[in-house]
Amino acid sequence: MFYAGYNSPYGEALTASGFEKRAGIDHKEKKIFPYCFACQQIVFTRGTISPNMSDHYAHYTYDDSVDPMDYCIESNAGKNNKYLKGLFTDGWNLENGILLRNEFFKEDNIKRAYIFCLKLCGTGNFPLSTFERVIKRADAKNIWSYKNIPVWVIPYILLLLTDFHESKKDYQFRFILNKPSKLPLQNLWIKNEYTINKIFSDSGADVRYGSKSIDIDTYLDLSKDTAWLSDSFVNRLLELE
Structure with a gap:
């Protein structure tokens, strides 16, 4: 660094x-x-x-008890972790990071973010506790302060920060970027040519139909169905701030 x-x-x-x-x-x-x-x-x-x-x-050096997903993305341990090494930035905008996090927690944005993650994970596979966990990891990595990062990219990144449990078929899965790991994260929204892929956590094999394009049109389409969220649930989303 x-x-x-x-x-x-x-x-x-x-x-x-x-x-x-x-x-x-x-x-x-x-x-x-x-x-x-x-x-x-x-x-x-x-x-x-x-x-x-x-x-x-x-x-x-990290203690052995630290979850590798909690490694800093700028540390050698983080750069060598196969799930974190593609998440680095080519620059920081610390003041904008505060503004972006506030923007993310506006009601429409937080609802869209949750629905998007739920759509990609599947019904029953994205509880509120998981949403809270990945937001905390985004805080710990200061994802919000990545130079020029738009708010619609944040939910894609959140999905990269943990493993998920498929409740009906009882297996673990996670998401990875289909992007050269040597390229900074900024390439995701500059080129619009990459995907986020769902894989089995144990084997690394692709989950069928688990690939989604990383672009604003795909995000808006997959996150639009927010009307069914109850007021009480929306309040719980807002409380995560």
């Missing part, structure tokens, strides 16, 4: 060498730290005095 926030997850973006130059070699004693823009946790500098390594930031 080449940039981190100076003494705050919303601080000025500095390289590792730039951070050390400004903060000083005694920055830990002064309680000045670099922060990851994604997980918003303290990271540390590496390679700033090595002729054989480019300066960069690194995350602290």
